[in-house]
Amino acid sequence: MKFALNSKSTKHMDDITVNEIKIPALVLMERAALQTVERIKERIDKSSRILAVCGPGNNGGDGIAAGRILYLQGYHVAILLLFDEEKATEQTKVQIEIAKNLGITFENSNKLHEYNIIIDAILGVGLSRPVTGIYENIIQEINQTKNLVFSVDIPSGISADTGAVLNMAVRADETITFGVQKLGLLLYPGAEYAGRITVADIGFPEAAIQQTEPDAFYYEAEDLAKLPIRCNYSHKGTYGKVLVIAGSKGVSGAAFLSAKAAYRMGAGLVKVLTCADNREIIQTLLPEALFEAYDRNDMQKSEQNREILKALRWASVIVIGPGLGQSEKANELLSIVINEAQVPVIIDADGLNILARWLDKQSNDLEKRLELVNDLLADGTILTPHLRELSRILGEEVSFITDNIIDTAGRCSYNSKLIHVIKDARTVVAHKNKKYINISGNNGMATGGSGDVLTGMIAAMIAQGMPSFEAACLAVYIHGLAGDEACKEKGPYSLMADDIVEAINKVLKN
Numbered sequence: 061m062k063f064a065l066n067s068k069s070t071k072h073m074d075d076i077t078v079n080e081i082k083i084p085a086l087v088l089m090e091r092a093a094l095q096t097v098e099r100i101k102e103r104i105d106k107s108s109r110i111l112a113v114c115g116p117g118n119n120g121g122d123g124i125a126a127g128r129i130l131y132l133q134g135y136h137v138a139i140l141l142l143f144d145e146e147k148a149t150e151q152t153k154v155q156i157e158i159a160k161n162l163g164i165t166f167e168n169s170n171k172l173h174e175y176n177i178i179i180d181a182i183l184g185v186g187l188s189r190p191v192t193g194i195y196e197n198i199i200q201e202i203n204q205t206k207n208l209v210f211s212v213d214i215p216s217g218i219s220a221d222t223g224a225v226l227n228m229a230v231r232a233d234e235t236i237t238f239g240v241q242k243l244g245l246l247l248y249p250g251a252e253y254a255g256r257i258t259v260a261d262i263g264f265p266e267a268a269i270q271q272t273e274p275d276a277f278y279y280e281a282e283d284l285a286k287l288p289i290r291c292n293y294s295h296k297g298t299y300g301k302v303l304v305i306a307g308s309k310g311v312s313g314a315a316f317l318s319a320k321a322a323y324r325m326g327a328g329l330v331k332v333l334t335c336a337d338n339r340e341i342i343q344t345l346l347p348e349a350l351f352e353a354y355d356r357n358d359m360q361k362s363e364q365n366r367e368i369l370k371a372l373r374w375a376s377v378i379v380i381g382p383g384l385g386q387s388e389k390a391n392e393l394l395s396i397v398i399n400e401a402q403v404p405v406i407i408d409a410d411g412l413n414i415l416a417r418w419l420d421k422q423s424n425d426l427e428k429r430l431e432l433v434n435d436l437l438a439d440g441t442i443l444t445p446h447l448r449e450l451s452r453i454l455g456e457e458v459s460f461i462t463d464n465i466i467d468t469a470g471r472c473s474y475n476s477k478l479i480h481v482i483k484d485a486r487t488v489v490a491h492k493n494k495k496y497i498n499i500s501g502n503n504g505m506a507t508g509g510s511g512d513v514l515t516g517m518i519a520a521m522i523a524q525g526m527p528s529f530e531a532a533c534l535a536v537y538i539h540g541l542a543g544d545e546a547c548k549e550k551g552p553y554s555l556m557a558d559d560i561v562e563a564i565n566k567v568l569k570n
């Protein structure tokens with residue numbers, strides 16, 4: 061597990077390091093520059109012509125120092141300052157003076173075409189407003205050249221808080237970020253602008269890191285060790301019972317994908333509760349699943365409801381929504397689950413759309429709607445909306461969420477007992493003040509049914525005994541890894557949801 065910070069927290073960590081622990085800012089700057097140089101040297105040679113393009117803040121100071129180190133090692137380096145020297149920070153002024161004393165060339169106009177390597181040290185985490193004027197122009201020019209671009213700390217113009225482009229941003233080949241990962245490098249579009257990212261250790265002391273509350277965390281391969289253990293002395297009951305309430309007339313795929321994914325993820329038993337018409341297809345495609353119909357015409361309504369209740373009591377975790385439709389029956393099923401379930405519930409797809417319609421009848425106000433959902437659902441209920449579904453729940457435009465997905469996740473979860481899995485190219489899972497950002501997966505997964513697969517996978521993790529929030533984070537991570545495995549084989553164009561299910565084993569067996 062690794063942590064990520066926004067700009068405010070990064071400054072807080074810097075402050076403790078410099079002002080309380082008293083490590084001089086110039087020492088940190090030197091180490092940041094050395095790390096930047098290490099990365100750059102992996103991709104250049106002595107014939108390279110390097111231009112460090114620098115802003116007035118400490119980001120610019122890092123760039124000047126990196127340029128100076130390369131110059132002293134015999135590389136061809138020049139520095140372009142985009143500001144009036146008086147306006148530089150104290151540390152950056154020192155860097156300018158050193159570079160001048162050494163006789164390094166300072167360019168006084170843009171001659172980007174005379175260079176093939178750019179060090180982008182224009183703006184770092186101190187970016188506070190949209191990029192305009194000469195900054196905008198030079199960034200545009202950098203992006204138009206074919207030069208290899210190394211961004212210092214973060215591509216200039218990317219918000220460290222949201223990953224948004226603040227009007228104009230550098231498209232880097234590599235980004236060397238210091239100490240701790242930044243939210244803006246994990247979230248799109250920042251993640252794409254950054255190119256390959258290295259988190260470089262520049263000696264922030266553990267004490268400073270400990271005193272800084274992380275804004276989010278993310279998983280890497282080592283976190284697969286969090287998978288629930290399977291012991292030899294066990295049976296199918298040991299690994300839990302997943303009830304998938306999904307599908308409707310003419311819609312069976314979602315139920316199939318969800319149920320199969322739950323089995324591939326290790327659930328002991330999976331039961332599909334769907335419309336009677338789906339019996340043959342589900343039993344043919346997935347004979348391992350138990351089957352139950354929610355609309356049998358050989359039963360009175362009360363008898364049918366008793367059967368549904370029996371299924372709820374049988375389950376150790378319940379999925380409701382994929383392909384369920386928004387019929388009267390679907391509404392009724394969701395009410396029964398909300399009122400009667402005594403185990404964790406995952407609400408997805410049409411389950412969420414139905415919830416949104418209930419909310420529409422009660423309030424247009426975002427906070428009120430969040431309060432209503434929170435009151436309606438049991439502690440620890442998991443909601444797995446994609447952006448459109450979340451926009452319906454919140455009663456806001458999709459752009460309201462995409463402008464600041466972390467902030468929205470925070471608003472949804474801060475005062476809530478629910479777990480929100482906000483699905484996107486970088487899915488965010490939020491519970492209370494904890495936020496997970498997922499970095500696995502690829503654009504081949506933007507295909508019908510991949511969300512249904514995820515729902516089944518989360519259910520299987522809960523069925524095997526994981527707490528709901530941890531189960532959701534780990535399932536989201538593995539879902540992306542399985543998508544990456546599937547993509548290796550099928551490629552991003554041809555990848556289909558079932559390929560993700562079929563690749564789960566490649567992630568889990570190692």
Ligand SMILES: NC(=O)C1=CN([C@@H]2O[C@H](COP(=O)(O)OP(=O)(O)OC[C@H]3O[C@@H](n4cnc5c(N)ncnc54)[C@H](O)[C@@H]3O)[C@@H](O)[C@H]2O)[C@@H](O)CC1
Binds near residue numbers: 078120182
């Ligand atoms: N303080 C520390 O301990 C360390 C800081 N480091 C570097 O310092 C950076 C942060 O430095 P600063 O806080 O000085 O901030 P930056 O260097 O990121 O930029 C801040 C400057 O840019 C201006 N600015 C902000 N948005 C602008 C816009 N849209 N257009 C034009 N000007 C704009 C601000 O007014 C300010 O003058 C980090 O990203 C990192 O590169 C590193 O040296 C490592 C240690």
Ligand SMILES: Nc1ncnc2c1ncn2[C@@H]1O[C@H](COP(=O)(O)OP(=O)(O)O)[C@@H](O)[C@H]1O
Binds near residue numbers: 446539
């Ligand atoms: N570009 C992408 N990169 C990574 N993951 C993606 C991308 N596009 C979609 N996904 C993942 O695929 C799933 C899509 O879910 P959803 O939209 O609910 O699909 P469906 O409703 O068709 O099942 C989510 O888990 C999402 O995170």
Ligand SMILES: [K+]
Binds near residue numbers: 180182184212214
């Ligand atoms: K930068």
